[in-house]
């Protein structure tokens with residue numbers, strides 16, 4: 799998986815950034831933390847988040863290191879099939895197909911991985 803390969807320009811075009819694929823995925827685990835205040839009480843809340851959302855990596859300064867859906871999709875694929883393998887010697891995908899069945903625009907991560915493997 800070459801980070802700078804032009805292949806990454808070809809997979810994200812129809813992605814709606816809806817996040818459904820990540821919410822359906824049994825191995826996706828990204829979350830957000832927020833502090834909420836009510837009167838004199840406060841509570842820290844952890845809620846699901848998605849690397850498919852434009853705001854996911856947006857910093858307080860306004861800078862976003864993954865400012866395009868191309869970069870977000872590359873991260874999703876690289877995380878599951880490259881970085882996770884490098885760090886834990888396993889892919890972060892169990893092959894369940896839930897993301898494929900649920901994607902409203904029929905993006906198929908199996909096809910993406912197959913195509914990448916042929917580069």
Ligand code: SF4
Nearest residue numbers: 823891892894895897
């Ligand atoms: S096929 Fe892989 S990426 Fe898709 S939902 Fe299942 S585990 Fe997640």
Ligand code: SF4
Nearest residue numbers: 813814816817819901
């Ligand atoms: S479910 Fe499909 S359209 Fe929605 S974020 Fe995932 S790949 Fe993009």
